[in-house]
Every structure is written in structure tokens, then in C-alpha cells.
Amino acid sequence: MPFSNLPPLLTEALTERGYTALTPVQAGVLESEALGRDLLVSAQTGSGKTVAFGLAMAAQLLDEEGRLPQQGPLALIIAPTRELALQVSRELMWLYAKTGGRIVTCVGGMDASKERRALNYGAHIVVGTPGRLRDHLERGALDLSKLRVAVLDEADEMLDMGFREDLEQILDGTPGERRTLMFSATIPKPIAALAKRYQRDAVRISTVGEDRGHGDIAYQAVTCAPADIENVVVNLLRFHEAETAMLFCATRDNVRHLHAGLIERGFSAVALSGEHSQNERNAALQALRDQRARVCVATDVAARGIDLPTLSLVIHVELPRDAETLQHRSGRTGRAGKKGTAVLIVPYPRRRRVESMLKGARINSEWINPPTLEDINAKDHERLLVTLLEPVEVDDDDRALGAKLLETRSPEDIAAALVRLHRARMPAAEELLGQGNDPAPRQDGHRPGFEDIVWFRMDIGRRQNADPRWLLPLICRRGHITKSEIGAIRISASETLFQIPRAVANRFNASVLRTAGTEGGDEGGIKIESVQGEPREAERRPRLTPSARPSGPPAARHKPKPHRRTNDRQR
Known part of the structure; x- marks a missing residue:
């Protein structure tokens, strides 16, 4: 049994969730030398970090019967964004459901008075963003005197976002004997300094070498003319027809423009950027989870912490500023053992820069041309055949209507009309400026019609x-x-x-x-x-x-x- 050393109630939760083995980071935090120690963990997004620290802190939280005692809060998890904090809460809820644990989430944009009432009622585990947690701490709503474990999730992101002062005030308000777990994709000097101040003889665990570039993600780089970028996005979406796709832009203006262009073409798309309220963000994410929308256009900050199980395609519409941003973006897919595809759209003049970035990140990427109209049509044919040949349940009314159609049209005409109906529901692919039978004039000589x-x-x-x-x-x-x-x-x-x-x-x-x-x-x-x-x-x-x-x-x-x-x- 792969979970033999874990508390029985957590083992049951993992088994019911479909876990058959632990990921490298989850196994690493349970090694004998890591038990009970402060941890400084380097692990990429999507590597199972939430379950990892959920398992790692169990020994400090659970009593002899494997349940959480009636006191708290015992554990505090700090995350950089609302979405990540909500995702962490959802994961810990199923992991600790059988232990009787109460989990309270405190994030900006939500009703602070409801959060204070939940904290007053009693919580074993508190998950929140730095600003909101600091606010509750200053107001006396958050009592950290009995805290046993503090977890900083995506610590590098929190420092990049300017939360150092908030983190320091929160950690300074916790007991000195607490256990501190820090999870970060990278360990730059500011993170090392934070670890030195708030951790004692921390064990360093790194799974970045194993997960670098995300083994479950296939990287592709698509070269195109700069003027073709938006049309290439359309063709990539049509070629892959992913259940859920996420497109990354650099600014909120570009998110707004691309989102409007996709809606105009008939794609079911939502947008996430800094200009959207929390209610709008929640509605957009729910539309993606319900499959009412299949495409999300987002900025880097807005997409942090988002976990969509059906997300199989990430498109870097605008190139990431560095390799770490590339991996954070791409890490939205290829999660929990599922396969995903990350596509970089590379304007011809920027190919060398992208090649250098990929090489530095040790990511193997396939360089390809954008999908053509012929490529998309061929994919459509395959998908249509699969869809139309799937077995379906029909009732008497359906059969009667089918018989009536056969009285006036041949089976071939009806089948062709059905194919046309399916195609009409798909957005049209785009012809690219940089493609064609003669994409570039010859370097020498004259073409017909160019004598003068x-x-x-x-x-x-x-x-x-x-x-x-x-x-x-x-x-x-x-x-x-x-x-x-x-x-x-x-x-x-x-x-x-x-x-x-x-x-x-x-x-x-x-x-x-x-x-x-x-x-x-x-x-x-x-x-x-x-x-x-x-x-x-x-x-x-x-x-x-x-x-x-x-x-x-x-x-x-x-x-x-x-x-x-x-x-x-x-x-």
C-alpha cells in the first residue's frame, strides 16, 4: 500500500480521490529526515504541492485518533491570490473531510464580516491571502496563539507582488515553536533571506529537476508574421478544439481586445484581468467549469492559482518575459497526471530570443508552422466522423421525424445537411498573410507581370x-x-x-x-x-x-x- 505511513483517515481520502501513488514532491515531504522539520521546497505549479503540505502537516494537527482537536487555528496557509487560496481550500477540504476539520478561507473581495464570524465560530485550518489575513489579525479576529504550522505557498510570487511586509507581520504574530513550510517555484535571494529569518534548520527539497518544463506538457513554438498573431490564435483554437483553453496576454488592454475578437468570431470565451471584479472573476471561472465557456483570455497575475481540470491547451499569445513566467503559465495544464499542450506564438524576428529562453529552461519544444485551412479541415473531418458515428439514444418522436425526412430527401442529402449543421456551429478559420503557395517572392529574377x-x-x-x-x-x-x-x-x-x-x-x-x-x-x-x-x-x-x-x-x-x-x- 503506497500510503501505509499516513494517518488512516487521510489514506482513505486519497484512495477515494483516485490516488494510487504520490508525486515526487508529496513523497519528498514525507521522507524520514523531513518529518517534523521546517521545509524549503522547490516545486513547479501542478506538481501536487497542496496535497504535499496537507500531508506534511498532518502529524502536527491530528490527535491519536487521527482527528483534529476542538481548538484552533492550528494551521495557516498563505497564498498570493484569491483563486489559489480558494483552490487550496477545496483541496484541503476533501483531504481533511474525515478528520472533522473546519477550514476557513479569508481572501480579498469576499465578505469580511462572514469570514470573521467563521473564525469566531472556530477553525482548525485558515487559508488566505496576505492582505486579508493581516487585516483580520489587526482587528483581533484571527488568533494565531495556538498555531502549530505556517505554510507559504508560491512564496516567490508573494514577494514579487509586494507582500513582504504583510508576510512578516503575520509570521511575527505566530508562536516561535511553530513549524514553517515554504513552497516556491524558485529560491531567489529574497526567498532565502525570508527562510533564514523565519525557519530553523530547514530541510531543502527540490523536485524542479524532475518536473522542469512539466513532463506532462508538450511544448510547441509556432512561428508567424507579427501581423498574423490574432489569426494564428484563431487557427490554433480551431485546430485543437480543446475542451478548455487558456490564452495569455501581457496587459489588460490586450486581453480586452483579443477577448472581443474571439467573441465576434463565435468562440465562447471569458476574460480575466485586473479590471474585473471578484464577482466577474467568479462568474467567468464558473462558466469555464460548467463548459458554458471554453476559452479564457487572461493576464499572468489574473491567472495565478487557477485550476481547471479540463484545461488541456495553453497559448502564449504574447511571449512571457522569462522562463519562470513561461512555466507558471504553462503549468495551468498538464496537472495531476493529465496531458496538456503549451503553444508559444513566436513572431519571426523574436525566434532567437525564444530559442534561448527555452534552452535556458531546459524545455524541448517542437517548432512548427501555424495550422493551415487544410490542416483544420482535416481535423474537422476526423472529429465530425467520431461525433456523428457515436451511438445515440432516440425516442419515437425522433424516429418519426427521421422517417418523414427520408420521405422527401435521400439519406445522402440528410447526412450532408447534418454535416453542414455541425460545421456551421464552428468559428471560421483564418487565412494567414504569411502562408500560401508563394509565401515570399524569389530573391532574384522577375516574376511574370513584373517586367516594368x-x-x-x-x-x-x-x-x-x-x-x-x-x-x-x-x-x-x-x-x-x-x-x-x-x-x-x-x-x-x-x-x-x-x-x-x-x-x-x-x-x-x-x-x-x-x-x-x-x-x-x-x-x-x-x-x-x-x-x-x-x-x-x-x-x-x-x-x-x-x-x-x-x-x-x-x-x-x-x-x-x-x-x-x-x-x-x-x-
């Missing part, structure tokens, strides 16, 4: 990672033309030359001048101008001086219009 052309110059070249795959949609957007109206593209070290048919050159040039300096149209200051003569003559002209060339990496100069960055404080 005008050359244009862009002040960006190989040194700035210029590539036809993302230059092509940029030219189309700036000049209000189609890719079929662009001829050869020649990329040198510091500039790019391309052909436009003389018949449309004046219109193209006027559009370029009109879009220069406008938001989204300026493309970070890239200059486009006409060139007199053939390229060789043009290439003998003086190069742009460094001061005249746009500064900064292309990653910061080619952001898609639908995903403008705003102040990071809005995340």
Missing part, C-alpha cells in the same frame, strides 16, 4: 533579422497592397530592396507616406522610400548612418497592432 517595376528600399537588413516571411505582411500593411503585387526581395546587411509594379507604385508610395508615423503603421520607425535605378546602382549609394537607423532589437520594433503593450502595472 519600381524599386523601394527599407532601412532594415540581415543585422536586424530581416526575413521575407515577416517583411512581406509588413509591406502589405504599410502600402495597402496584396502580396501578389510584390516582386523580388533582396536583403543585404543593413537594408532591404523590393519590387513594386510601376502601375501601382504611386498608390503604394502614397499609402506608405500616409501610414508613416501612425500607431501600428509606423512599425517601430522603419523607413520605406522609392529608389531610382537598378539595385546595383542603389547599393552604391551611402548606407544609412547608425544614428539614422532605428535602434533596439526587432522584437521591440515589430509588435502587432492588436497587442499593444501598456504600463506593466496594468497586468
Whole structure:
């Protein structure tokens, strides 16, 4: 029996929950050298941390009969966000249900007076966010004099969010002989300093090496033109048709924009960001759990602590700022032994940066192209066949209506109508600018129809990672033309030359001048101008001086219009 060393009532709870074995972090906190000791644990999101500290603190909480005594609070769990605190409470409720334990949750956005009444009635375990717990402590509603165990969940996140002072005041109000368990994805210097101050001879446990990158998550990196990002999101959602998907954006403005775009296309989507009230957040999460919504668009902060059992797809619409953010985001899926997929949408100019981040995080990712219309149609065919061939229960009315239909239509016509009905309920896939039979004009020679052309110059070249795959949609957007109206593209070290048919050159040039300096149209200051003569003559002209060339990496100069960055404080 894998749980032979655990209290019988907790063993029963685990068995009824379907546990057959402990995860590495759960087994680690139960090792002989960890029993009764302060713990500093490095473990990734989704590794079973809540059950781990629930099991670890049992010896300090339960009496000889395996039940919780009538006094309290005995354990305090501090979490960075409301969602994580509520999730922790739900996990501990089933784990400690048979012990008679009373668990009270104290989080911002909820009725504080109800929480005070629950605390006054008596609680064995209190779970809460730093600000609300500190408030109850200062008002005298939270008595920590009998506390035996304090747990800091996602301690690194709490320090990043500015809760150090709250944590210190709460821990300073607890008995000195308490046991302190700290769980953190990483152990930076601030966490080490906090551990040194509030822990005694702590045992260090790390399962990050085993879980790094989440073994149950398949990572994919999808390259695309910057202007195609939103359409790539649509095609990924249609290709995977996940039961629940979460899309990550950098700011609340971008969440709002993408959410509106998905709703307009017919997706059942909800949004989570700092601008939503607690009631709105609760309603959105309940819609996802009830399957009334299948897509959640969120910022990093808003999505912390969310646990959705049906979540199988995470899409990084805007790239995470670092590897830790990547793993925190991706950790929303691939939980509790279930498989998940995390997809990074990578604009062509930012591929090197993403490759470096993935390498540093020791994450193996498959680099792929965005799903095409043909890919999505093929997936739809497979899903439709599975759905329509599933056995169904029909009553007499259904059979009578089916017979009536067969009197007026052939079986083939009825089957085709049923297929069409199913397809009509699906949002349409998008055609991408960066895809097609001829995604980029040839580097040399003339295409038919380009015998009489005008050359244009862009002040960006190989040194700035210029590539036809993302230059092509940029030219189309700036000049209000189609890719079929662009001829050869020649990329040198510091500039790019391309052909436009003389018949449309004046219109193209006027559009370029009109879009220069406008938001989204300026493309970070890239200059486009006409060139007199053939390229060789043009290439003998003086190069742009460094001061005249746009500064900064292309990653910061080619952001898609639908995903403008705003102040990071809005995340």
C-alpha cells in the first residue's frame, strides 16, 4: 500500500480521490529526515504541492485518533491570490473531510464580516491571502496563539507582488515553536533571506529537476508574421478544439481586445484581468467549469492559482518575459497526471530570443508552422466522423421525424445537411498573410507581370533579422497592397530592396507616406522610400548612418497592432 505511513483517515481520502501513488514532491515531504522539520521546497505549479503540505502537516494537527482537536487555528496557509487560496481550500477540504476539520478561507473581495464570524465560530485550518489575513489579525479576529504550522505557498510570487511586509507581520504574530513550510517555484535571494529569518534548520527539497518544463506538457513554438498573431490564435483554437483553453496576454488592454475578437468570431470565451471584479472573476471561472465557456483570455497575475481540470491547451499569445513566467503559465495544464499542450506564438524576428529562453529552461519544444485551412479541415473531418458515428439514444418522436425526412430527401442529402449543421456551429478559420503557395517572392529574377517595376528600399537588413516571411505582411500593411503585387526581395546587411509594379507604385508610395508615423503603421520607425535605378546602382549609394537607423532589437520594433503593450502595472 503506497500510503501505509499516513494517518488512516487521510489514506482513505486519497484512495477515494483516485490516488494510487504520490508525486515526487508529496513523497519528498514525507521522507524520514523531513518529518517534523521546517521545509524549503522547490516545486513547479501542478506538481501536487497542496496535497504535499496537507500531508506534511498532518502529524502536527491530528490527535491519536487521527482527528483534529476542538481548538484552533492550528494551521495557516498563505497564498498570493484569491483563486489559489480558494483552490487550496477545496483541496484541503476533501483531504481533511474525515478528520472533522473546519477550514476557513479569508481572501480579498469576499465578505469580511462572514469570514470573521467563521473564525469566531472556530477553525482548525485558515487559508488566505496576505492582505486579508493581516487585516483580520489587526482587528483581533484571527488568533494565531495556538498555531502549530505556517505554510507559504508560491512564496516567490508573494514577494514579487509586494507582500513582504504583510508576510512578516503575520509570521511575527505566530508562536516561535511553530513549524514553517515554504513552497516556491524558485529560491531567489529574497526567498532565502525570508527562510533564514523565519525557519530553523530547514530541510531543502527540490523536485524542479524532475518536473522542469512539466513532463506532462508538450511544448510547441509556432512561428508567424507579427501581423498574423490574432489569426494564428484563431487557427490554433480551431485546430485543437480543446475542451478548455487558456490564452495569455501581457496587459489588460490586450486581453480586452483579443477577448472581443474571439467573441465576434463565435468562440465562447471569458476574460480575466485586473479590471474585473471578484464577482466577474467568479462568474467567468464558473462558466469555464460548467463548459458554458471554453476559452479564457487572461493576464499572468489574473491567472495565478487557477485550476481547471479540463484545461488541456495553453497559448502564449504574447511571449512571457522569462522562463519562470513561461512555466507558471504553462503549468495551468498538464496537472495531476493529465496531458496538456503549451503553444508559444513566436513572431519571426523574436525566434532567437525564444530559442534561448527555452534552452535556458531546459524545455524541448517542437517548432512548427501555424495550422493551415487544410490542416483544420482535416481535423474537422476526423472529429465530425467520431461525433456523428457515436451511438445515440432516440425516442419515437425522433424516429418519426427521421422517417418523414427520408420521405422527401435521400439519406445522402440528410447526412450532408447534418454535416453542414455541425460545421456551421464552428468559428471560421483564418487565412494567414504569411502562408500560401508563394509565401515570399524569389530573391532574384522577375516574376511574370513584373517586367516594368519600381524599386523601394527599407532601412532594415540581415543585422536586424530581416526575413521575407515577416517583411512581406509588413509591406502589405504599410502600402495597402496584396502580396501578389510584390516582386523580388533582396536583403543585404543593413537594408532591404523590393519590387513594386510601376502601375501601382504611386498608390503604394502614397499609402506608405500616409501610414508613416501612425500607431501600428509606423512599425517601430522603419523607413520605406522609392529608389531610382537598378539595385546595383542603389547599393552604391551611402548606407544609412547608425544614428539614422532605428535602434533596439526587432522584437521591440515589430509588435502587432492588436497587442499593444501598456504600463506593466496594468497586468
